[in-house]
Amino acid sequence: MIISIAWKNVWRKKSRSIVVIVAVLAGTLAAIFMGAIADGMVNGKIYSAINTESSNIKIVNKDFLVNDDINANLTINDSSIDFLNNAPEIENWCTHLKITGVAQSAHSYAGVNIIGIDVNKEKNVTNLYTYIIPGTGDYFEHKTKSIQVVISDAIAEQLNIKKYRITDEVLDKLTEYGIDIDAIKKIETIKGKRFLNKKKLSSACRQLFSQSDYNKYYDIVRVYSVYYQHNTRLNFSFSGADSQLRFLTARVCGIYKTTNLFFDRMNVFVKDDVLRQYADVKATNIHEILIRIKDKYDPNDLKNLSGIVKKLGTVFPKAKVMTIKEHSTDAYQMKKVAEPKMYILILIIYIALAFGIINTMSMAILEREKELQMLRAVGLSRVKLFIMILMETFFLTIIGTIIGIVGAIFSVMYYHTHGITLFDDVLEQYGFSGIIYPELTTQLIVITIIIVLATALISSIVPVKHAYDKEKTLI
Amino acid sequence: MKNIIEIKDLNKIYDESEIKVHAVNNVNLNIEKGEFTSIVGPSGSGKTTLLNLIGGLIRPTSGDIIIDGESIVGRKEKDLTKYRRDHIGFIFQSYNLLPVLTALENTEFIMSLQGYPAFKSRKRAEELLKEVGLEDRMNSRPAQLSGGQQQRVAVARALASKPKFILADEPTANLDSVSTNTLLDIMEKLNIEENITFIFSTHDARVMKKARRIIKLVDGAIEE
Numbered sequence: 001m002i003i004s005i006a007w008k009n010v011w012r013k014k015s016r017s018i019v020v021i022v023a024v025l026a027g028t029l030a031a032i033f034m035g036a037i038a039d040g041m042v043n044g045k046i047y048s049a050i051n052t053e054s055s056n057i058k059i060v061n062k063d064f065l066v067n068d069d070i071n072a073n074l075t076i077n078d079s080s081i082d083f084l085n086n087a088p089e090i091e092n093w094c095t096h097l098k099i100t101g102v103a104q105s106a107h108s109y110a111g112v113n114i115i116g117i118d119v120n121k122e123k124n125v126t127n128l129y130t131y132i133i134p135g136t137g138d139y140f141e142h143k144t145k146s147i148q149v150v151i152s153d154a155i156a157e158q159l160n161i162k163k164y165r166i167t168d169e170v171l172d173k174l175t176e177y178g179i180d181i182d183a184i185k186k187i188e189t190i191k192g193k194r195f196l197n198k199k200k201l202s203s204a205c206r207q208l209f210s211q212s213d214y215n216k217y218y219d220i221v222r223v224y225s226v227y228y229q230h231n232t233r234l235n236f237s238f239s240g241a242d243s244q245l246r247f248l249t250a251r252v253c254g255i256y257k258t259t260n261l262f263f264d265r266m267n268v269f270v271k272d273d274v275l276r277q278y279a280d281v282k283a284t285n286i287h288e289i290l291i292r293i294k295d296k297y298d299p300n301d302l303k304n305l306s307g308i309v310k311k312l313g314t315v316f317p318k319a320k321v322m323t324i325k326e327h328s329t330d331a332y333q334m335k336k337v338a339e340p341k342m343y344i345l346i347l348i349i350y351i352a353l354a355f356g357i358i359n360t361m362s363m364a365i366l367e368r369e370k371e372l373q374m375l376r377a378v379g380l381s382r383v384k385l386f387i388m389i390l391m392e393t394f395f396l397t398i399i400g401t402i403i404g405i406v407g408a409i410f411s412v413m414y415y416h417t418h419g420i421t422l423f424d425d426v427l428e429q430y431g432f433s434g435i436i437y438p439e440l441t442t443q444l445i446v447i448t449i450i451i452v453l454a455t456a457l458i459s460s461i462v463p464v465k466h467a468y469d470k471e472k473t474l475i
Numbered sequence: 476m477k478n479i480i481e482i483k484d485l486n487k488i489y490d491e492s493e494i495k496v497h498a499v500n501n502v503n504l505n506i507e508k509g510e511f512t513s514i515v516g517p518s519g520s521g522k523t524t525l526l527n528l529i530g531g532l533i534r535p536t537s538g539d540i541i542i543d544g545e546s547i548v549g550r551k552e553k554d555l556t557k558y559r560r561d562h563i564g565f566i567f568q569s570y571n572l573l574p575v576l577t578a579l580e581n582t583e584f585i586m587s588l589q590g591y592p593a594f595k596s597r598k599r600a601e602e603l604l605k606e607v608g609l610e611d612r613m614n615s616r617p618a619q620l621s622g623g624q625q626q627r628v629a630v631a632r633a634l635a636s637k638p639k640f641i642l643a644d645e646p647t648a649n650l651d652s653v654s655t656n657t658l659l660d661i662m663e664k665l666n667i668e669e670n671i672t673f674i675f676s677t678h679d680a681r682v683m684k685k686a687r688r689i690i691k692l693v694d695g696a697i698e699e
Contacts, residue, residue: 001580001583001584001587001588005573005575005576008575008576009575012574370569370571371571371573371574374565374571376556377530377532377565378559378560378565378584378585378588378632378636379556379557379560379561379585379588379589379636380560381553381556381557382552382553382556384588
């Protein structure tokens with residue numbers, strides 16, 4: 001009956017209780033959704049680090065890590081190949097020849113890492129080939145006499161291979177998008193004009209539009225008017241193994257865009273045998289080995305990798321064998337920090353809510369002074385009085401929490417499929433994916449519930465004290 | 476007749492403020508089983524304090540209160556709570572029913588504290604409400620009842636725990652004359668037919684008229 005009374009007491013002043021419930025609901029939904037966004041961001045970065053950039057394990061010559069010297073390489077021989085092919089933990093592996101150089105187009109130049117890859121082996125370890133922008137070519141798939149290079153969207157932008165042009169097709173798309181007819185007419189005045197980079201397109205748009213229209217239309221004009229100059233020839237210069245300057249000319253066969261702008265800004269890919277020939281590096285010398293671990297060994301748990309890391313250390317004694325903890329330190333640290341940070345944030349939200357709950361409950365108790373005196377007089381024990389007030393606080397808190405959790409689950413489910421585009425330009429600048437796919441963990445929900453229960457318990461202490469203080473003035 | 480309540484040299488001094496208040500002054504009193512006793516006196520004479528002391532709600536400064544042969548002075552808070560729950564019925568001036576419960580649930584409430592099985596307490600509550608003439612208002616909440624009806628629910632609630640006696644603090648103070656008469660008739664009937672002991676404080680001449688014993692308090696002391 002005590003619990004039933006507590007439940008009924010919650011609804012005595014409906015509007016007051018609903019305000020608290022809505023506050024708890026909003027706090028819970030926001031806390032869990034933010035947690036899921038943070039998890040989604042960090043997991044996206046980790047996914048990219050493992051699946052696109054460096055795989056589960058990366059082996060690099062220790063000196064190469066310090067100075068990127070072309071001669072600071074690893075020697076791969078029959079016994080090491082034999083080990084990599086037969087170790088039970090290893091799913092696939094590939095090697096990189098990695099040379100720092102300069103890429104030059106007809107208009108501009110950029111410092112890059114030229115990475116020599118064995119295309120088929122690479123595809124078994126990294127998923128870079130899935131990031132080729134449709135319409136920009138492919139991942140070394142078509143045969144051609146010229147040397148092929150895959151570059152990133154970011155480098156294409158830097159080398160002015162990524163250009164902008166207003167065509168009839170672009171105007172049609174903009175009309176379909178729902179842009180105002182007057183704006184379309186203005187854009188039509190620059191039809192056929194080619195803009196070498198987004199800065200030039202931006203300045204043309206500024207001349208066409210007022211500031212508010214520019215803010216409204218520029219981004220969409222930029223996205224629809226972009227095109228890549230196909231088959232562009234690029235010249236690469238770098239130091240060979242003999243420290244002599246070497247030149248390589250290649251045609252862009254595909255342009256990729258991953259979720260990590262830092263990675264994209266640095267790396268271009270050519271076939272291993274070509275780069276090796278131009279740089280004059282022996283077939284047995286490589287700079288990096290990327291290793292993919294079988295899923296059954298649960299490589300996400302780094303403890304499970306310690307055995308294979310140790311064995312690889314003996315096979316490649318001059319090398320540093322790195323897991324994500326070392327080869328993508330930022331992503332790993334973020335993962336480690338993100339969770340406790342999230343729980344602290346949830347705790348802060350609930351501490352703030354606790355003040356509201358304490359205030360509401362204290363008012364409710366003070367209003368029911370005579371009633372509580374009566375209850376104590378007729379024989380309600382202190383323990384039962386505490387339980388009653390605790391349950392009232394608990395109901396006030398848990399109703400909002402349950403609705404908040406359910407709301408958060410549905411929101412996360414929706415956005416996990418559709419993604420959230422929030423400050424994509426800024427996020428990409430910091431190496432995160434522009435589209436965030438929130439992820440909800442059971443742990444996040446369980447810890448939220450524990451914090452809620454603790455909040456309810458703590459919030460009931462002050463009202464209970466008020467109730468105990470009043471009990472002596474009876475009849 | 477056996478004394479149900481024996482009060483010996485009872486004193487209660489409130490000394491929380493600078494001025495000490497001698498609320499109950501050397502009271503000696505015996506109340507027998509089945510009495511219908513009224514404690515009367517002007518405001519501030521110590522009526523409520525005396526009832527609070529008998530009900531174990533506050534502790535005396537000195538003296539002894541013996542209920543059914545056992546002293547309640549010096550008992551632990553937990554024991555006193557249990558003692559009140561099981562042996563005393565309370566009727567309050569302003570009814571003090573739980574507004575969220577129906578008349579039936581208010582009557583059942585103490586039995587649920589006593590650990591009665593739900594079906595038994597439901598049956599007894601229904602019988603008691605019938606006895607006080609509220610069989611057709613069992614499912615009404617206090618706000619839907621008149622003052623007199625609420626006080627009758629309070630009587631039923633006080634009887635629910637099968638107490639040794641009932642303490643009523645000015646039970647008719649908020650009632651009109653019709654409700655007062657109805658309530659007094661019910662209390663008198665319960666006293667006569669079921670030998671239930673009633674001790675109530677009052678200012679009301681109509682109540683004093685019904686009482687078979689009147690104890691007059693002046694400045695905390697009994698005036699014979």
